[in-house]
Amino acid sequence: MKQKSIPMYAEHANTSGFWTQWKEEHESFFRDVRLSFYLFSRSPLSLIGMVLVGAFFLIALIGPWIVPYPEDATGAVHMSQKLTAPGSQFWFGTDEMGRDVFTRVILGTRVSLKIGLIIICAAMGIGVPLGITAGYVGGWVNETIMRITDIFLAIPGLILALAIIGALGPGITNSMIALSLVWWPGYVRLVQGKTLSLKEESFIEAALSVGAGRARIIFLHILPNCTSPIIVKASMDMGMSILAAAGLGFIGVGAQPPAPEWGAMISIARNYLPNWWWYALFPGLAIFVTVLGFNLLGDGFRDILDPQSRGYYRE
Amino acid sequence: MKRYIIKRLLLIFLTLFGLITVVFLISRVAPGDPARLAAGPDATEEMVEVMRKEFGLDRPLIVQYLSYFKGLASGNLGRSIRTRHNVIDDLVQFFPATFELTVFSLLLAVVLAIPLGVLCAVYRDRFLDHAARVFSVSGMALPMFWLALMLQLFLALKFDFLPLGGRLGLLTEPPTKITHLYLVDSLLTGNWAVFKDALRHILLPAFVLCFPALASIIRVNRAEMLEVLSRDFIVSARAHGISKIRTIGQYALKNALIPTMTMIGLRYGWMLGGTILVETVFDWPGIGLYAVQSAVYSDFQPIIGVTLLIGINFMVANLIIDLIYGILDPRVRYE
Numbered sequence: 001m002k003q004k005s006i007p008m009y010a011e012h013a014n015t016s017g018f019w020t021q022w023k024e025e026h027e028s029f030f031r032d033v034r035l036s037f038y039l040f041s042r043s044p045l046s047l048i049g050m051v052l053v054g055a056f057f058l059i060a061l062i063g064p065w066i067v068p069y070p071e072d073a074t075g076a077v078h079m080s081q082k083l084t085a086p087g088s089q090f091w092f093g094t095d096e097m098g099r100d101v102f103t104r105v106i107l108g109t110r111v112s113l114k115i116g117l118i119i120i121c122a123a124m125g126i127g128v129p130l131g132i133t134a135g136y137v138g139g140w141v142n143e144t145i146m147r148i149t150d151i152f153l154a155i156p157g158l159i160l161a162l163a164i165i166g167a168l169g170p171g172i173t174n175s176m177i178a179l180s181l182v183w184w185p186g187y188v189r190l191v192q193g194k195t196l197s198l199k200e201e202s203f204i205e206a207a208l209s210v211g212a213g214r215a216r217i218i219f220l221h222i223l224p225n226c227t228s229p230i231i232v233k234a235s236m237d238m239g240m241s242i243l244a245a246a247g248l249g250f251i252g253v254g255a256q257p258p259a260p261e262w263g264a265m266i267s268i269a270r271n272y273l274p275n276w277w278w279y280a281l282f283p284g285l286a287i288f289v290t291v292l293g294f295n296l297l298g299d300g301f302r303d304i305l306d307p308q309s310r311g312y313y314r315e
Numbered sequence: 316m317k318r319y320i321i322k323r324l325l326l327i328f329l330t331l332f333g334l335i336t337v338v339f340l341i342s343r344v345a346p347g348d349p350a351r352l353a354a355g356p357d358a359t360e361e362m363v364e365v366m367r368k369e370f371g372l373d374r375p376l377i378v379q380y381l382s383y384f385k386g387l388a389s390g391n392l393g394r395s396i397r398t399r400h401n402v403i404d405d406l407v408q409f410f411p412a413t414f415e416l417t418v419f420s421l422l423l424a425v426v427l428a429i430p431l432g433v434l435c436a437v438y439r440d441r442f443l444d445h446a447a448r449v450f451s452v453s454g455m456a457l458p459m460f461w462l463a464l465m466l467q468l469f470l471a472l473k474f475d476f477l478p479l480g481g482r483l484g485l486l487t488e489p490p491t492k493i494t495h496l497y498l499v500d501s502l503l504t505g506n507w508a509v510f511k512d513a514l515r516h517i518l519l520p521a522f523v524l525c526f527p528a529l530a531s532i533i534r535v536n537r538a539e540m541l542e543v544l545s546r547d548f549i550v551s552a553r554a555h556g557i558s559k560i561r562t563i564g565q566y567a568l569k570n571a572l573i574p575t576m577t578m579i580g581l582r583y584g585w586m587l588g589g590t591i592l593v594e595t596v597f598d599w600p601g602i603g604l605y606a607v608q609s610a611v612y613s614d615f616q617p618i619i620g621v622t623l624l625i626g627i628n629f630m631v632a633n634l635i636i637d638l639i640y641g642i643l644d645p646r647v648r649y650e
């Protein structure tokens with residue numbers, strides 16, 4: 001990154017202090033960041049996505065301190081106020097145990113954030129190293145890794161996750177393990193493809209010719225160049241993994257009641273339709289808004305981070 | 316062409332082999348005890364032991380694994396601990412319902428999404444295009460099971476417009492079994508009352524199931540149409556005085572359909588995955604519901620059976636799509 005200064009430039013830089021010099025040296029980076037911000041701010045949908053995701057993170061962080069009835073998080077019972085309609089006391093109404101639905105939906109953000117982060121981190125943790133290895137080493141290593149990946153991609157993820165849960169038993173931890181195990185192949189495909197094309201670039205050849213080792217090339221040259229597509233995919237996948245985990249909670253093999261997980265809440269709320277509609281409505285809206293936020297943000301990231309789609313975006 | 320198909324079928328076979336191995340390996344580390352679950356909470360240790368022997372769960376895993384393959388070769392997928400039936404019989408019973416739902420839903424998606432995608436591309440950046448974009452972005456984010464519940468709430472419970480669930484009404488006699496697809500069978504036997512009832516029952520689940528597919532097919536088809544419409548041969552066709560409708564329908568759409576086909580093929584598989592949610596909500600007696608009930612029970616053999624069946628479906632669908640490519644685009648050559 002560091003440019004070799006021409007004498008005049010260096011002289012000028014020396015007189016104006018460390019900060020200015022540093023800024024000038026990284027000018028191209030700042031220009032890129034500014035361009036990204038500009039592109040991002042011009043797309044209202046991306047901004048909406050950012051606001052939604054920001055709100056989601058904030059609520060997940062401060063949730064337990066802002067909810068009106070923190071004791072409703074798990075097994076509290078207030079039979080006298082069960083299935084109360086939404087009103088000033090209970091904004092989203094109450095459930096069959098008299099617990100405040102608003103409190104439980106807010107606390108559900110924390111559960112979903114945890115689920116999403118763990119699944120995506122685990123998927124990246126397995127997928128990225130395998131993808132780089134396959135792409136960089138090539139040969140039979142590549143063949144083996146990619147054929148195993150193909151097996152996992154041969155059937156819909158939700159079915160494979162269900163099969164894994166069938167073996168491990170229902171529960172929130174097992175559903176996270178199952179979803180992580182079906183989510184990594186996407187990252188292998190992405191990173192392997194990217195590594196294969198990067199390997200042919202002249203800057204890798206240059207690094208090799210000056211004697212850079214394998215580790216140096218992988219960590220300093222290939223990995224940084226893979227980050228943009230990984231960020232785009234991870235942001236999209238956050239929403240999708242939350243959606244999948246909620247689906248597993250809904251069919252009864254994921255999070256178990258009384259944990260405040262949105263899918264599990266809807267699963268019980270189902271029995272109280274149509275008269276007590278609020279119980280199913282609000283957790284579902286929470287899932288929708290969260291997933292929409294991550295999808296819009298992911299779209300926005302793709303538009304600024306992926307140079308090919310920059311052109312596509314403008315059409 | 317023939318060699319290509321054989322090669323692909325061989326690959327499907329190998330992948331299925333891998334799939335069984337993977338699922339079996341995962342089951343090795345499973346802490347659950349299916350025999351105890353099936354025997355019930357009050358069962359004594361001896362009863363569980365008998366159960367374990369009966370289903371062969373006491374043998375080492377490698378023996379179970381090998382005998383599973385031996386069974387597979389003779390079409391035996393093991394027995395379900397929950398229903399006490401052979402898995403293969405259960406699958407034969409439940410699969411037609413799922414197949415009917417998925418294919419109907421896919422047709423619905425194609426019939427709605429392709430014209431919409433074309434219209435969005437032709438009237439780009441006009442109201443319809445923006446509306447479709449909002450629809451497709453939000454369509455991907457909607458939890459399918461929740462959408463199903465809300466539609467049930469309004470269309471079935473509040474307004475009594477469509478039935479709540481199931482394949483047929485309680486009082487309707489199923490049609491004579493020919494293909495086991497109620498819509499097709501009732502048509503073949505000319506049983507209009509049953510056809511109407513089956514159609515009313517399939518509409519809601521099919522619509523919910525096709526919702527995410529609708530969103531993505533519209534998106535892909537619109538993008539491909541825009542790409543094709545900007546090519547020179549379209550301009551040249553218009554310059555020769557060929558009508559706009561014919562240019563779009565005959566020249567542009569045929570080219571744009573090729574990438575859209577891939578999306579449709581992929582969507583068939585994903586829809587099969589989605590059936591586990593939709594069938595649960597609508598009480599649709601298919602393999603999705605069967606798999607869910609088995610998973611809750613830790614009943615392993617049926618889940619492997621469903622996984623294999625869906626895997627075969629998914630891969631064969633992709634093969635068929637690749638073959639249709641060749642019909643749509645004569646430039647495609649198979650190796």
